[in-house]
Amino acid sequence: MGSPWYNLRRHRRMMPPIPDTQGSAMTPTEDDLHLLQRIQRKDAQALSLLYDRYARLVFSLALRIVGQVELAEDVTQEVFWRVWERADQYHPGRGSVRAWLLYIARNRALDVLRRRRRRPLDAHHLPDEGLPEAVEPDPGPEDRAVQSWERAQVREALARLSEEQRAVLLLAYFEGLSHQQIAQRLNLPLGTVKSRLRAAMQALRRHLVAEAGHPPGPSRRI
Amino acid sequence: MQCEHVRLQLPEYVLGLLAPEASQRVASHLAECPRCASEHRAYMETTAALALAAPPVIPRPQVKEALMARLNQQATSPTSRIRSWFVRLLAPSPRWALAGLALVTLLLFFSNLTLWSRLQRLERAQKTAPFQVVVLQGTERLPQAEGVLLFEPSNHYAVLVVRNLPPPEAGRAYQLWLIRPDGQRVSGAVFSVAPSSPWVTVIVESPEPLDRFPAFGITLEPSGGSPRPTGPKVMGGSADF
Numbered sequence: 001m002g003s004p005w006y007n008l009r010r011h012r013r014m015m016p017p018i019p020d021t022q023g024s025a026m027t028p029t030e031d032d033l034h035l036l037q038r039i040q041r042k043d044a045q046a047l048s049l050l051y052d053r054y055a056r057l058v059f060s061l062a063l064r065i066v067g068q069v070e071l072a073e074d075v076t077q078e079v080f081w082r083v084w085e086r087a088d089q090y091h092p093g094r095g096s097v098r099a100w101l102l103y104i105a106r107n108r109a110l111d112v113l114r115r116r117r118r119r120p121l122d123a124h125h126l127p128d129e130g131l132p133e134a135v136e137p138d139p140g141p142e143d144r145a146v147q148s149w150e151r152a153q154v155r156e157a158l159a160r161l162s163e164e165q166r167a168v169l170l171l172a173y174f175e176g177l178s179h180q181q182i183a184q185r186l187n188l189p190l191g192t193v194k195s196r197l198r199a200a201m202q203a204l205r206r207h208l209v210a211e212a213g214h215p216p217g218p219s220r221r222i
Numbered sequence: 223m224q225c226e227h228v229r230l231q232l233p234e235y236v237l238g239l240l241a242p243e244a245s246q247r248v249a250s251h252l253a254e255c256p257r258c259a260s261e262h263r264a265y266m267e268t269t270a271a272l273a274l275a276a277p278p279v280i281p282r283p284q285v286k287e288a289l290m291a292r293l294n295q296q297a298t299s300p301t302s303r304i305r306s307w308f309v310r311l312l313a314p315s316p317r318w319a320l321a322g323l324a325l326v327t328l329l330l331f332f333s334n335l336t337l338w339s340r341l342q343r344l345e346r347a348q349k350t351a352p353f354q355v356v357v358l359q360g361t362e363r364l365p366q367a368e369g370v371l372l373f374e375p376s377n378h379y380a381v382l383v384v385r386n387l388p389p390p391e392a393g394r395a396y397q398l399w400l401i402r403p404d405g406q407r408v409s410g411a412v413f414s415v416a417p418s419s420p421w422v423t424v425i426v427e428s429p430e431p432l433d434r435f436p437a438f439g440i441t442l443e444p445s446g447g448s449p450r451p452t453g454p455k456v457m458g459g460s461a462d463f
Contacts, residue, residue, distance in 0.1 A: 044290065044294075047293065048286070048290065051286055052286075055280070055285070056278060056279070056281070057273060057274070059279060059280065059285070060273070060276040060277060060278050060279045061276050063276070073281055076285055077285055077289050078404055080289055081289065081292060082403070082404050084293060085404065093259060094259075094262065094266060095262075095263050095267055096266075096267060096270070098270055099266045099267050099269070099270035102269075102270045103266065103269070103270070106273070110238075111429075111430070115429065153274075154271050154272070154274040155275065158272075170275075173237060174276070176238070197233060197234065197237075198230065198233045200233075201233030201236075201237075201268060201269075202233065208268060
């Protein structure tokens with residue numbers, strides 16, 4: 001069982017801050033920045049550490065989007081390869097390292113998904129149909145507790161959205177559908193989709209802040 | 223662009239839902255407005271948090287092994303070895319390193335003057351024709367081959383014009399590859415060459431805006447094309463965005 005100090009460090013690492021509604025962003029965790037600086041100097045050990053830290057998150061997202069283990073593995077490898085090749089393209093001012101990684105992962109996974117959709121055989125591909133078999137949830141010790149807690153917070157924040165808001169948000173984020181495609185899928189006017197999507201993102205941001213009880217930051221959660 | 227309008231669009235901007243032109247306008251504004259940039263960061267983190275809604279799954283150990291093997295392969299490549307040799311050569315003698323640096327700086331200065339002059343000419347030319355032109359050169363296999371790829375940067379279509387490519391053997395065809403920054407290849411077109419004409423014009427269709435591809439290549443493939451390059455590379459060129 002990890003000590004409280006250990007857990008505190010884990011929280012600092014795993015929970016990049018979400019700026020408050022006034023936009024007073026905290027800086028990304030120093031650990032990640034330091035790792036990225038080492039990666040820029042082509043330190044393979046640093047990439048290995050960053051991989052251990054975020055691979056599960058990246059892979060889970062990729063798998064949720066593409067719905068196939070092999071493709072999600074390809075995406076995961078490509079994301080970290082890109083970090084290796086382009087670590088200098090990260091700008092702390094645009095968000096945490098974790099947000100950057102997940103941004104790359106989502107874009108890459110959606111590229112794969114869109115290519116698959118264009119093929120007739122994959123026309124019925126629906127990532128919502130459940131996880132593939134043969135991959136077990138991570139049984140890691142402290143990570144599991146911390147990430148479960150984080151996931152619970154996000155689930156709680158999502159649950160506080162209206163069903164209509166949640167539907168458009170998840171279709172946009174996990175399936176990469178355009179406004180028009182969401183409108184067709186849900187049989188809604190285009191304007192409604194746009195306004196619901198904006199409202200959903202604003203509400204989610206508010207709820208995530210409220211879940212933490214303060215302008216959220218990992219060091220203040222314990 | 224007004225802050226209020228940008229902030230209204232930020233949720234869609236971070237989700238990648240804005241049209242390219244609107245997205246570019248937001249990006250330009252964010253580069254100049256610290257308050258909106260701060261709002262953007264907040265939405266980036268909010269969006270990232272959505273990833274936690276995905277069921278947690280760990281990748282197999284082979285994924286990391288493949289990644290690290292790729293790193294090692296790169297580290298032992300000839301280019302990398304030359305770089306390491308150069309670094310080792312200069313490292314023990316800072317005086318030589320400084321002299322070398324001064325020489326390189328001098329060369330770069332004159333080189334820059336020449337390049338600046340060329341750039342001015344190119345910019346003048348581009349104002350009259352807002353196209354991106356990528357020059358393709360034949361590889362050692364077909365050094366006489368040459369061509370250009372012409373497109374509008376944010377467009378999905380391009381025109382490929384090549385000459386001096388010999389007709390492929392029976393059952394084979396040429397295939398144009400659009401190369402992503404990570405090296406991943408996307409097929410752009412499959413084409414053949416008639417023996418009667420040294421020129422070929424091909425319409426290229428890309429799944430993404432063409433300015434996302436920094437390099438292009440042509441390989442010889444089975445007729446009908448391949449999902450990934452399998453044959454020898456015959457032409458290649460890089461974009462300069």
